[in-house]
Amino acid sequence: MKEISPQTSDILLKTDLLMNYFRYLIFFTILAGLYSCEKAVLPPPQEPVFHLRVQNDFFEVQAKYALPLSDKEGEMVAFRWLPGEDTAHIQVPGSSQADLFDVTLLKITTLQAPGSGVKDTTLTLTTYTDVESGRQIRLRDLFFHQVSTLRFSLTGFNTLDSIVVSDALTLSRPQALNNYYGEYLVNNTGRCWVRVQINGEPFWRFLTFDNMGPVVDASTIDVSTQFLGNFSPALHLGFPFVTTWQYKLDGVVDTAKLDFFPLSEHIRAPGGEIPAYDSRKVFEPVNNDLFDPNRPYIDLFRLTAYGPAGTAGGYAYHIDQFFPAVPASLPVPFFDLEATTLSNNRAVAVNCIGNFDVLTLTRAKNTTPKINWEVIIPPSNGPVLYILPDVPPVLGQLYPSLALYDFDNQVQARAENYLWLNYDQVVRKMMDNSDPLWRARGGYLGREEQF
DSSP: OOOOOHHHHHHHHHHHHHHHHHHHHHHHHHHHHHHHHHHOOOOOOOOOOOEEEEEEOSOTTTOEEEEEEEOTTSOEEEEEEEOTTEEEEEEOTTOOTTOOEEEEEEEEEEEEOTTTOOEEEEEEEEEEEEEOTTOEEEEOOOOOOEEEEEEEEEESOSOEEEEEETTEEEEEOOOGGGTTEEEEEEEESSOEEEEEEETTOSSEEEEEEOSOOSEEEEEEEEHHHHSEEEOSOOEEEEEEEEEOOEEEEEEEEETTTTEEEEOSOOBOOTTSOOOOEEEEEEOOSOSBTTTBOOOSSOSOEEEEEEEOOSSTTOOEEEEEEEESSOOSSOOOOSOEEEOOSOOOSSEEEEEEESOOSEEEEEEEEOSSSEEEEEEEEOOOSEEEEEEOOOOOHHHHHHOHHHHTTOOOSOOEEEEEEESSOOHHHHHHHHHHOOOTTHHHHHTEEEEEEEO
16 A cells, blocks of 8 residues: 655645535534524514605795695694705605595795884695595796886887787886886786887787897887788687686797797786776787788687676686687686585585586685685585694694684685596696696686685
8 A cells, every 4th residue: 555645644634624614614604694594583564654745846935834634534643844945755654555634735924014024924725635645746836927127119100099018017108208118017928019009090000029038128119110000800808797807818839838929908007997897809919810910829829817706696707728719708617606504613615516626615814824724625516514624733833823713704615627637637736736737728617606
């Protein structure tokens, strides 16, 4: 038998020791793994709860927001102040994703009269009923118009008989005393126009302005050479009844770009006399409708109008719709609202007649702090009653009149109908707050009464 050299024996011994080392290493690794698995007991998965996401784009100096949630009995289940310029996630502990809760948005605004030291606080509350989990709420301003200062001086005529700048407030009306200098604050989306009658002429002349900025200084304009004659006949816009209507009519240039051409009258000065009427003449910036219509907008018009009750026992009219032409008459609500005896300071109720999509009930208080609490609920044909939810203690301490439901006597009820939206879609549009034209796209018609 061949003898093993000392060197070979040493190598074999080291190899055997190394193999034993790896055996022990593997054994202890497996043992440690088993021990750790035995100790690391994972907690049972938690059931998802009711949750909301609120994105607040406002600074707190603009408005302060809070969000209470309540159950069907009106008891508060969650409350959260909403930080400015931030996103908040609200959960209801102990709930499930299948639960429905009433969500109230509170907006607090405080204005101070310059030099007076007197603060005027307004609390605006909006309650959405039976809200499902996962809703997204966006708080932001969707106002897309700009206010431009338009200045000009007019020449080229003997007498200036009339002048209208659509959707504009007059700061200085052109007349002989000021050398026919005009200055207007124009509400616009980049376009406006001026129309005038001169020298006893039966027709109007007009001039359009495009790409308007904050200030438009048109210098001196010769009416006889720079204004076009408006030989297109006026259109008839009819309203349902005689009252002091507030309306805005625009020709649609591009809804995607929020581009419109104003066709309304001038804006009347606050405190001035407001005429009552049931129809208006609508003029378009057209030189000749047969040979050169050249309208700066497509064949689509947006009309928003509000008419307060013209007679005792009447109703206030609301509309926001698109029309393929200037409407000679407007649709009349086929639904109605009646008072009930169920209302008190905390309860709001109304009797619904006919079918419509959304019912809003509002209680208000017009003394400081001013309170306006609106509830949005699905209607049903017959009596509808809603009990306002509990006021969170922190809000009750800040505003005792809110905790006491200290409102004026009247209940304001509004029935809303949409041509292309249902109740759930309307509420989603309100909460998403992403489209400033959603009411017009939905074909909105409203009837409002006070009881």
